[in-house]
Amino acid sequence: MQIMEHYQQLIKVFPNQALHTPFDITISDLSAVFYCTDRNTKHILAKLQEKGWVRWRAGRGRGNYSQMTLLKELDDAIIEEVKLKVEHDSIEEAISFLQRYQTNQNVHQQFINWLFTAYQDNRETKDQLRFPSYRPVPILDPLFVNRRTENHIMYYVYSRLVYYDRVNQMYRGDVAHTWEANHSSTEWIFYLRKGIIFHNGKEMTVGDVVYSLSRHGKTTSPYHWMTNFIHNVQVINTRTIKVVCNHSVPFLPQILSTLGASIVPSTISLNPRLPIGTGPFQITENTKDKLSLQAYTAYFDKRPFLDKVTVYFFSNLYDNRSSDAIKDQTQLNFFAYPYVKKDEAHYHQKTKIDEGSKLLTFNRKKGPLATDDLLRKAIVTALDQEKMIQELGGNRFVPGSRLIRNLEQKRLSHNLEAAKKLVLESNYAGEVLSLIGYTGAGNELDGTWIQERLHEIGVNVKTTFFPYQNLYDQLLESTDLLLGEQLAAEDELLTYLQAFLGNHSFMQLHLSIKDKHDIEKAIEKATSISILLDFLQTKEEYLCRENNHVHLYRLKQFSIYPPYAENVSMNALGWLDFSEIWYKN
Incomplete structure (x- = not known):
């Protein structure tokens, strides 16, 4: 002992x-x-x-x-020991030591503050980014996961045929250096770069690319929807492939820029905890306490300035809890959230309203919500988004109303008395509505708030939350309400495609059979991106009017960083761009 x-x-x-x-x-x-x-x-x-x-x-x-x-005090003694562990052993030993003891939230935050501000490891010579987060990421393979943090990390681990240049708002070659399509956009030829090396030292082959584009055949994959567009992938020669589509697909580059088109080796079984890709960073460690990414020196494109990115996991930071107990900051490496009070003399901060939103969907296929327009309207009328944001706090920031933030409409008025009246006029007979979501992302607090709010208008709700890896084993298409994050892509069309077609998309799971058919037919017949985008925007506006779902709120995203950090930018997921940041000193 x-x-x-x-x-x-x-x-x-x-x-x-x-x-x-x-x-x-x-x-x-x-x-x-x-x-x-x-x-x-x-x-x-x-x-x-x-x-x-x-x-x-x-x-x-x-x-x-x-x-x-x-x-x-016991907490003070623990902090003393943790600091000694860092200085004499390692940060990992210190975190492991801290996790063994039942301490209050301030102990974790004091340690994080000291670790990322006051503590300086004189042995450290590399340009590193180190920051805390609240949960581990044991699955980093797009075959199994489509979630904010995992997606951000995976974009740096894997390359794809093409990528979206968000600065110039255009698609550029990644693994493919160029491409071309026939007049009808039914056949696409991609020309592959030479000498691309996987993180395990093996050279990428045309066979790896073909395998990667066909690995999402199982319906359990978040990206199974992509396979509906691709008839087959043919090898022309060792550096050229042809993608033959089932119909005209003028937006194929958008599809092939998603994580579903990540290039992986075909000759080995991928370890989802320590995956192998060809991206600018490779994962060197991934445990319950720590994730480490190392700059990949054999990367075929521009090497990141950062040598290493390390994320330390502290469950006490869940839902972006903050504390007034942490003061007198000096220097900071990075915080993704304002867990601590900021000293503006030693910090710079960028903020951004999330391009995605917290989404509550209503089952339009079966159950009481499928055909009862008044009941859906009653629920939407009762859910006062401003009140939800105010009462739950964290980095919940502004109400949402549309998939695309710049298309936001006038906010609805919310009134409990009006909602109660709508319930009485509806066909609701006291049934218990089921609400399912995944643990994390503030969903449990959100679900409880929704449950209590709807109870006030006489609507009974039972909430259940599953770990993400078990969520899609449930009968989600039979659930009355689904609660989770609706992520945005850098490209508007891709945001719509993933929302309406994505196999892990709550919006897709709850679309009525007719609406889903209309969307799929419009996509199949689309002759241009602009025509398709206009249709999807109009369709989404209609779904909002029909109360198919409600965008509860958008988060306020943070990048808090020291003054020597340059070129700090945030992507559509609200995360710092690891590839672009650099240090002056």
């Missing part, structure tokens, strides 16, 4: 004992506290005194009372 565990046990047995106030106790009493012999108790006492955590005054004579004085 470590000395910290002994002190923790001591505090547990004497929870009301004031610091710096002596109290009587015998060695035998302490032996019972520590579950050890009197001899070992004396060794423990010596160590506790050496740490400066207790003062001991021995009583004279065998069995006489001695006096002990507690000198340190």
Whole structure:
């Protein structure tokens, strides 16, 4: 048992004992506290005194009372030990040590503040980005996941045939250096770069590209929808492929820029925790406490300035909790959220309204919400987004109303009395509506708020939240309400395609059969991107009027960084661009 565990046990047995106030106790009493012999108790006492955590005054004579004085709060003692672990062992050892003890939120935040501001490792010579986050990312393969943090990381691990240049708002070659299409956009030829090397040292082949474009055949993949556009992929030669489409697909570059088109090796089984790609960063470590990405020196394109990115995971930071207890910051490497109060002399900050939104969808295929227009309207009328943002806090920022933020409409008026009246006029007969979501992203708090709000208008809701990896094992198409994040892409058309077609998209899962058919037919017949985009915008506006779903709010995204960081920018996911940031000093 470590000395910290002994002190923790001591505090547990004497929870009301004031610091710096002596109290009587015998060695035998302490032996019972520590579950050890009197001899070992004396060794423990010596160590506790050496740490400066207790003062001991021995009583004279065998069995006489001695006096002990507690000198340190348990949380303060833990912080002391954690700092020593960092300086003498490693940050990883320190985090592991911290996670073993039940501490309040401020302990984690004090450690994070010290680690990312005051602590400087003189052995460190690389340009690193280090920041905290609240949850590990054990699955980093687009075959299994389509979620904000994972997507951001995966964009740096994998390359695709093409990518979207968000600065110039155009598609450029990635693994393919150029491409061309026939007049009807049914056949596309992509010309591959030479000498592209996977993170395991193997050269990428045309076979890897063909395999990567066909690996999402299973309906469980978030990107299975892509396969509906591609009839086959043909090898022309060692550096050229032809993609034959099922119909005219003028937007194929958009599809092939998604993570669903990530290039992976075909000759090995991919480890989703430590995947292999050809992107600018490779993953060197991925545990429950830490994720490390190293700049890939054999990357075929522009090498990132950063040498290393490290994310440390602290579950206490869930839902972007902040604290007034953390003050006097000096220098900061990076925070994705304002967990701590900022000293503007030592920080710069960029903020951005999230391009995506928190989405609540209504089942239009089956159940009470499918045909009861008044019940859906009642729910939308009851869900006061401004009130939700105000009461739940965090980085919930502004109400949403559309998939694309610059198409936001006038906000609805919300009135509980009007909502109650709509419920009475509807066909609702007291059924319990099921609401399902995944754990994380603030969904549990949001779900509870929705449940309580709807209870006020006489609508009963049961909420259930599953780990993301188990969510799509559930019968989601039979669930009345689905709650989760609706992510945005850099390209507007791609945002619509992923929302209306994506296999993990809640909006797609709850579309009525007719609406889904109309959308698929319009996509199939589209002869140009502009025509298709106009149709999808009009269709979405109609779905909003029909109360198919409600965009609850958009987040306020943060990049908090030191003054020596340059070219700081944020992508559509609200994350810092790891490839573009650089340090002056």
